[in-house]
Amino acid sequence: xxxxxxxxxxxxxxxxxxxxxxxxxxxxxxxxxxxxxxxxxxxxxxxxxxxxxxxxxxxxxxxxxxxxxxxxxxxxxxxxxxxxxxxxxxxxxxxxxxxxxxxxxxxxxxxxxxxxxxxxxxxxxxxxxxxxxxxxxxxxxxxxxxxxxxxxxxxxxxxxxxxxxxxxxxxxxxxxxxx
Amino acid sequence: xxxxxxxxxxxxxxxxxxxxxxxxxxxxxxxxxxxxxxxxxxxxxxxxxxxxxxxxxxxxxxxxxxxxxxxxxxxxxxxxxxxxxxxxxxxxxxxxxxxxxxxxxxxxxxxxxxxxxxxxxxxxxxxxxxxxxxxxxxxxxxxxxxxxxxxxxxxxxxxxxxxxxxxxxxxxxxxxxxxxxxxxxxxxxxxxxxxxxxxxxxxxxxxxxxxxxxxxxxxxxxxxxxxxxxxxxxxxxxx
Ligand code: SF4
Ligand code: SF4
Ligand code: FES
Numbered sequence: 001x002x003x004x005x006x007x008x009x010x011x012x013x014x015x016x017x018x019x020x021x022x023x024x025x026x027x028x029x030x031x032x033x034x035x036x037x038x039x040x041x042x043x044x045x046x047x048x049x050x051x052x053x054x055x056x057x058x059x060x061x062x063x064x065x066x067x068x069x070x071x072x073x074x075x076x077x078x079x080x081x082x083x084x085x086x087x088x089x090x091x092x093x094x095x096x097x098x099x100x101x102x103x104x105x106x107x108x109x110x111x112x113x114x115x116x117x118x119x120x121x122x123x124x125x126x127x128x129x130x131x132x133x134x135x136x137x138x139x140x141x142x143x144x145x146x147x148x149x150x151x152x153x154x155x156x157x158x159x160x161x162x163x164x165x166x167x168x169x170x171x172x173x174x175x176x177x178x179x
Numbered sequence: 180x181x182x183x184x185x186x187x188x189x190x191x192x193x194x195x196x197x198x199x200x201x202x203x204x205x206x207x208x209x210x211x212x213x214x215x216x217x218x219x220x221x222x223x224x225x226x227x228x229x230x231x232x233x234x235x236x237x238x239x240x241x242x243x244x245x246x247x248x249x250x251x252x253x254x255x256x257x258x259x260x261x262x263x264x265x266x267x268x269x270x271x272x273x274x275x276x277x278x279x280x281x282x283x284x285x286x287x288x289x290x291x292x293x294x295x296x297x298x299x300x301x302x303x304x305x306x307x308x309x310x311x312x313x314x315x316x317x318x319x320x321x322x323x324x325x326x327x328x329x330x331x332x333x334x335x336x337x338x339x340x341x342x343x344x345x346x347x348x349x350x351x352x353x354x355x356x357x358x359x360x361x362x363x364x365x366x367x368x369x370x371x372x373x374x375x376x377x378x379x380x381x382x383x384x385x386x387x388x389x390x391x392x393x394x395x396x397x398x399x400x401x402x403x404x405x406x407x408x409x410x411x412x413x414x415x416x417x418x
Binding site: 082085088089090091092094095097098132134135137138142144145146147149170171173174176177178179 | 269273274275276277278279282283288291292293295297298299300302303305307394400401403
C-alpha cells in the first residue's frame with residue numbers, strides 16, 4: 001500500500017470531453033502523480049472501482065449500466081464529484097428527454113437515413129435505456145460539482161490541489177462557466 | 180437634509196417615491212435582480228432581489244424606501260436564498276447553456292455565476308416546451324423563459340404594442356402572443372422593438388445575429404453582473 005491519494009474516474013452519458021480537458025493539465029500531471037494514483041479510469045483501463053478517496057464522474061445517467069457504475073463509485077469513493085454540464089444537469093444528451101424513447105429508437109435504428117437490416121438492438125448484454133437522461137445528483141449523493149462543458153483544465157487543477165492540500169475546494173468567478 | 184436608509188450598515192440617501200432598489204442603484208449598491216428594469220414599472224416576480232428590511236423579507240424592486248429602514252442585502256443567508264431561487268429557475272425550464280446562443284450574455288446565467296452557483300440542487304422538471312420560429316426575424320424558445328414579463332412590459336410601455344402576455348399558472352404558466360393563430364409571425368412584433376431586445380435570457384433571440392461575438396468574449400465572460408448592472412442602470416434611473 002502506498003500513501004498516495006486514490007482517484008477514480010469514469011464517463012457515463014458523456015462524450016469524454018471532460019476527461020480530455022482533465023488531461024489538458026499537461027505537464028502538471030507529473031506533479032499530480034507524485035501524490036495521486038489512479039483507480040478505475042479510462043486512463044488505465046482498470047475495470048472496477050475499489051476503495052478510493054476521490055471519484056470524478058463525467059456524464060449523466062442514460063441507461064441501467066450508468067446507474068450501476070455510479071452506485072459502485074458512490075459505495076467506494078469517500079468524495080464523489082459531478083464533473084461537467086452533463087453530470088450536473090443531463091447536458092446535451094438530455095435533449096432526448098423531450099422525445100418519447102420509442103421515437104428516438106425508431107429514428108436511429110428503423111427509419112434513419114441509410115439504415116440497413118432495420119431492427120432495434122435487443123441483445124440481453126446491452127444495458128436498457130432509461131426513459132429520461134438524468135443528472136447524477138438525482139441518483140446518489142454528490143459532494144462537489146465542477147461546472148463547464150467541459151470544465152477547463154484549470155478547474156480540475158484548482159479543485160484537486162485544494163483537496164490534496166486540505167483546503168475546502170472553491171472556484172473563483174473566472175473558473176465558473178456553464179458553457 | 181435628505182432622507183436616508185441603511186443598507187448593510189451604510190447610509191444611503193433616497194427621495195420620496197423611490198423603491199429600495201432605485202435608491203440602492205443610485206448609490207452604487209448592487210442588489211441582484213432579473214425581472215427589475217429601471218425603465219419599467221416593477222413586477223416583483225423573480226424574487227432575486229429579496230432583502231431583509233427591519234428583519235422582514237421584502238422584494239427590493241417593489242418596496243418603497245422609507246426613513247428608518249435597516250436593510251440587509253449582502254449577507255450569507257440572503258445569498259444562499261438567492262442561490263436556491265436561481266436553482267429553481269434553472270430546473271423549472273430547460274437551461275442547457277452549452278447549446279444556447281445567449282450563453283455569456285445571459286443575465287440568468289450571470290446572476291448564477293455571481294452567486295457562485297455550481298449545481299442545480301433540485302431534481303429537474305424537463306418540461307416539454309415548444310419553440311416558435313415562425314417569425315421572419317425573431318425566434319422564441321419557451322424552454323428558457325423565466326416569466327419575468329420584461330417583454331410584456333416593454334411591448335406595452337415602450338413599443339406601444341401589446342404583443343406578449345403570460346397565461347396559465349404554476350408549472351403550466353407560459354408566454355403567449357397576441358395573434359389569432361397564436362403564432363409570433365402573425366403579431367406586429369418587429370426585431371427592432373424593445374420587447375424583442377430586452378429578454379434577460381435566451382428565450383427571445385434575433386435571427387441571423389447568432390455567434391457574431393464568440394464565446395469567451397461576451398459580456399459576463401470576464402465582468403461580473405454587479406459591475407455591468409451598475410454601469411448600465413445607474414444613469415437609466417436618473418432619467
Ligand atoms: S437562457 Fe441563459 S441560463 Fe438558460 S440556457 Fe441560455 S445561457 Fe443558459
Ligand atoms: S421571453 Fe424573456 S423577457 Fe419575456 S417573460 Fe420570458 S424571460 Fe422574460
Ligand atoms: S427583481 Fe425584484 S422580484 Fe425580480
